[in-house]
Amino acid sequence: MLEVDRAQVMAYRIAVQGLHREEKDAAKLAVFDLGVQDSSRDTAVHALVARLAAPITGEAFTQDERFALVWSHRGAQHFHRREDLPELTRSLVPIDEADAMARMGWNRKMVEAAAIPAVETLFIAARAMRKAIPKPTSKGDASTAVTKLIPEGLTYYCRGCQVVHILEQLFRVSSLHGGIRLEPDATPAVLAPLEGRKPVSTKPDLAAATAVVRRYLHVNGPGTRGDAAGFAGTTAGTVKHTWPDDLAEVRVEGKPAFLPQERVSELENPPEPDLVRLLPSWDPLLQARDRAILVPDRARQKEVWRMLGNPGVVLADGEIAGIWRAKAVGRKRLDFDISPFEALPPAARAAAGDEAERIATARGFAEVRVTWS
Known part of the structure; x- marks a missing residue:
């Protein structure tokens, strides 16, 4: 069994994530296999500046039609390749009630109090979002419209706005299922229908969910079930059902961790991270x-x-x-x-x-x- 220290793991991650700056095309970066998280401080653009050999401007990236900004993993906004969105959406369908409840994050207690199953809650909100947002709409107006279409137990009184809103985390984690994206560079946030969106699907896709775990272990490995669950916003117990069967076990600082089998040689001999x-x-x-x-x-x-x-x-x-x-x-x-x-x-x-x-x-x-x- 391969044994590595943390310096070797860091060198592997730096290389696989493109930080040696050898790629000119953002779409080819491995980090987009999981998506690149964004914020109002242009964090996604900064992440690409660190990785791309060719110069880049924020506007050129955010207006690149090959990418879409959506709420995805953990309800955080990420840029993803548009071609990856169908599989990504399927991967986010909860496989059971525990999975769905975990994805509710800080709104979990409120969802529990509503006495509606978490899986049902997610798709009630998704269908409401699809109906309430037929065109580009400010987040505030979208939230107001969605709130009118869902049970009262899935809403809360916002002191800042002094109005009743849909639970924020529920709003986020249901959006992609409802076929909703975010407009890049819009402040305040603007939501819009995804082009070519499919009907809401409630069917879990274990293969798609397993692919997310595998990609996490590729980009941020070696790792554990708990690590992958933390990234996806679910539980380690859920990840037992989506754990890839083609992983290699290694030891990192004496502790077991896992990596896709074909990546072991890259972990064993990563390039020097002299950057x-x-x-x-x-x-x-x-x-x-x-x-x-x-x-x-x-x-x-x-x-x-x-x-x-x-x-x-x-x-x-x-x-x-x-x-x-x-x-x-x-x-x-x-x-x-x-x-x-x-x-x-x-x-x-x-x-x-x-x-x-x-x-x-x-x-x-x-x-x-x-x-x-």
Whole structure:
């Protein structure tokens, strides 16, 4: 059995996720096999800046018709290849009640109180979304329209808006089943019907769900059932039913973990991760659930993964070596504040400055200022 340490795992993930910057076409990046999470801070564009050899602009990517922005894994918004959406949607159909309830996330207690089975709840909301959103609609208006079509128990009073809304997590996890996408670059959020959407399907697809687990173990492996469940937003017990049968067991720091069999040689001999990248919060590299592999020090884990407002991270020579934040100053300048965990050599600092310039260019800023904390 192959035994590896965390440095070898990091080198494997850096390579398989395209951080050596050898690919010019975003659609060919392995990270899109799972989707690339996005936020109002252009995190998906930043993730591509770190990976693509060719220059990229935010507008060019978000307007690329090969991709769609949807709420998918864990109810978080991700960019996916459009051609992958049918299988993705099937993979998100709960296989049983426990799976459905787990996907309700922080709304679980409210769904339980509604006394409607979680699977039924999901598709009540999905059908309501399909009916209520026949054209591009602001999120607020869409929520109001959907709320009128669902049982009262699946709604809540929002103090900020001072109106009654559909439960937020339910709104998100039901949207793709209802054939709904998000408009890129829209603030506030705008929802729209997916082009060529199919009727709502309630039939679980174990093969599609298994493919998600396998892709997770490819991109963020080696990993465990618990790791894959955490990414998908379900339970380890559910993943027992969708666990691929062509995995190789390896040991990471003495603990068992799994990887697709054909990837073992890549784990055994990954290329040297001698590179510097500024990765955004929610970057695919940070989506692995074994955070102790990514950042062994618990105090530093708290700096990287916060309750609110996660920073970006500095990747240097195979390690997460610090954090960074950026702030627009007017329309021309983007200011970066970089805080390394330990002193970085001059060459790494210079490379980080170059990465800041790439991000600024992608976001349309002509000037960059970098400060080191």
